[in-house]
Amino acid sequence: MRETFHRRALPTDAIAFSSPEGRGLFSEALASAGLNGYFPLAEQFHTQSEPAFCGLGSLVVTLNALSIDPGRSWKGPWRWFAEEMLDCCAPLADIRERGVDVEEFACLARCNGADVEVRRGDVSNLEAWRAALAMAASGEAVVVASYDRAAMGQTGSGHFSPIGGYHARKDLALILDVARFKYPPHWVSAERLWQAMACVDPTTGLARGWIVVRRSAGARITDPGGCCVPEGAI
Amino acid sequence: MRETFHRRALPTDAIAFSSPEGRGLFSEALASAGLNGYFPLAEQFHTQSEPAFCGLGSLVVTLNALSIDPGRSWKGPWRWFAEEMLDCCAPLADIRERGVDVEEFACLARCNGADVEVRRGDVSNLEAWRAALAMAASGEAVVVASYDRAAMGQTGSGHFSPIGGYHARKDLALILDVARFKYPPHWVSAERLWQAMACVDPTTGLARGWIVVRRSAGARITDPGGCCVPEGAI
Numbered sequence: 388m389r390e391t392f393h394r395r396a397l398p399t400d401a402i403a404f405s406s407p408e409g410r411g412l413f414s415e416a417l418a419s420a421g422l423n424g425y426f427p428l429a430e431q432f433h434t435q436s437e438p439a440f441c442g443l444g445s446l447v448v449t450l451n452a453l454s455i456d457p458g459r460s461w462k463g464p465w466r467w468f469a470e471e472m473l474d475c476c477a478p479l480a481d482i483r484e485r486g487v488d489v490e491e492f493a494c495l496a497r498c499n500g501a502d503v504e505v506r507r508g509d510v511s512n513l514e515a516w517r518a519a520l521a522m523a524a525s526g527e528a529v530v531v532a533s534y535d536r537a538a539m540g541q542t543g544s545g546h547f548s549p550i551g552g553y554h555a556r557k558d559l560a561l562i563l564d565v566a567r568f569k570y571p572p573h574w575v576s577a578e579r580l581w582q583a584m585a586c587v588d589p590t591t592g593l594a595r596g597w598i599v600v601r602r603s604a605g606a607r608i609t610d611p612g613g614c615c616v617p618e619g620a621i
Numbered sequence: 622m623r624e625t626f627h628r629r630a631l632p633t634d635a636i637a638f639s640s641p642e643g644r645g646l647f648s649e650a651l652a653s654a655g656l657n658g659y660f661p662l663a664e665q666f667h668t669q670s671e672p673a674f675c676g677l678g679s680l681v682v683t684l685n686a687l688s689i690d691p692g693r694s695w696k697g698p699w700r701w702f703a704e705e706m707l708d709c710c711a712p713l714a715d716i717r718e719r720g721v722d723v724e725e726f727a728c729l730a731r732c733n734g735a736d737v738e739v740r741r742g743d744v745s746n747l748e749a750w751r752a753a754l755a756m757a758a759s760g761e762a763v764v765v766a767s768y769d770r771a772a773m774g775q776t777g778s779g780h781f782s783p784i785g786g787y788h789a790r791k792d793l794a795l796i797l798d799v800a801r802f803k804y805p806p807h808w809v810s811a812e813r814l815w816q817a818m819a820c821v822d823p824t825t826g827l828a829r830g831w832i833v834v835r836r837s838a839g840a841r842i843t844d845p846g847g848c849c850v851p852e853g854a855i
Contacts, residue, residue, distance in 0.1 A: 405660035426639035438697035463672035467802035
C-alpha cells in the first residue's frame with residue numbers, strides 16, 4: 388500500500404504562520420506596512436486543486452485577488468476563476484501531469500486579464516528581489532515565487548506560491564503556500580527563497596524566478612472560449 | 622441568456638475585510654486578542670466548491686483548520702478534507718441541489734472526527750452568542766454560523782460560514798464567507814447576525830443557529846469508507 392501523508396513538517400528555518408513566532412512576525416509586519424498586500428490575497432488564498440496545480444492554483448489566487456472578471460461562468464451564475472478554467476497555453480491534461488513552467492504561468496496570466504513581468508532568479512540579484520517583496524508588501528502588485536522546494540530544505544521540487552507579505556526588518560517573506568495539504572503558510576529568509584528561485588527548472592533548462600502580476604489596465608478581454616494565442620505564437 | 626455575476630456589493634452595514642475600515646478593525650481586533658482563532662482558519666479559508674455547498678465548504682475549512690486527519694486520501698498521497706469527501710449523512714447529489722441543514726452539518730462534523738454543539742438561534746440569547754464569539758476569537762473552538770442572508774440585507778437565503786474573529790469593543794463579528802465568488806469576508810454587527818440565525822429554515826421548520834466545533838479528543842476514527850452512522854440512527 389502506498390504511503391500517504393497528512394501534512395509535512397516544515398524545515399526548522401521556516402516559521403509557521405500560526406505558530407507563536409509566526410503570529411509575532413505577523414503583528415510586527417502588519418504594524419510596519421509589510422502586509423498591505425496581504426488582505427486581498429487572504430480573501431482568495433486557496434488550496435491548489437490537484438497535486439501538480441501549484442502554478443494554476445497560485446494563478447487562481449492571484450487573478451481573484453486582483454478582482455479580475457474572467458468574463459465567463461465558473462458554476463451557476465458566478466463568474467470566477469478556478470483551475471479548470473485555465474485551459475489554454477498548454478493542455479490541462481498535460482498540466483495535471485507535469486504542472487506549468489514560468490512561461491506558461493505568464494502566458495496564462497496574460498490571457499486572463501493580467502499584466503506580467505517575469506524575473507529569472509539567475510539574472511537577478513537580491514536587491515531586486517527585496518524590491519519585489521516590498522512591492523508585494525505594499526499591495527501594488529501580486530508577486531508569485533517559482534522556486535525549488537529542495538533548495539529550501541522542503542520535500543518536493545518545483546513549486547509556485549504567492550507572496551503574502553514582507554517583514555523588512557528581519558528580511559522574511561511570507562509564502563502563502565498553495566499546497567495547504569502539505570505545508571502551512573510560512574515566513575522564510577528572503578535570501579534563501581531568492582537562492583531557491585535561481586535553481587534551474589530541468590524541464591526548460593531555465594532558472595526559476597518570480598512573476599509580478601497586475602490587473603491589466605487595458606481592455607484585455609478574454610475571448611468567449613476564455614483563451615488566447617500565446618504571445619510567442621503571434 | 623441568463624444573467625451572471627462577478628461578485629455582489631455588500632450591504633452598507635457590512636464592512637469588507639480589505640476596506641480601509643476593515644483593515645482598521647482587523648488591527649484593533651488583533652491587538653485585543655479578538656483574532657487568536659483567525660490564524661488556523663486563514664490557513665484553510667476556501668471557496669465552497671459548488672453554489673449549494675456553503676455548509677460543506679464551511680465544514681472543510683473547519684476540519685482542516687482543526688488539523689483533523691481524514692484517515693483517507695484526497696488526491697495523490699495526501700490525506701485532506703474536500704467537499705466531495707463528505708459523502709455521508711445525506712447523499713452528495715442531494716446536497717448539491719439543496720445544501721445541508723444544521724443537523725446534517727453536525728452529523729457530517731461528528732462523522733469526521735469533530736465534537737459538535739448545536740445552538741438554535743430561537744432558543745438562545747444574545748449573551749450566549751457573544752460568548753460563542755469570544756470562544757471563536759480565542760481559538761478554543763471553531764464557530765460556524767448558519768443564518769439567513771436576507772435578514773442581513775444580502776441576496777440569497779440560508780447560508781453557512783465560519784466566524785474568523787470578534788471585535789468585542791465594537792461588537793462586530795468577522796464572517797469568513799465561503800461564497801468568495803459573491804462576498805468578501807466582512808465584519809457585521811453581532812446582534813444582526815444573531816437575529817439572522819434565529820430565522821426559521823423552511824426546509825426543516827427549525828431555526829438556524831450556530832455550531833461549535835472542536836477536534837474530538839477521543840479516537841473517533843472514520844471507517845474506511847469515511848462515513849458513519851448518524852447518532853440519531855443508532
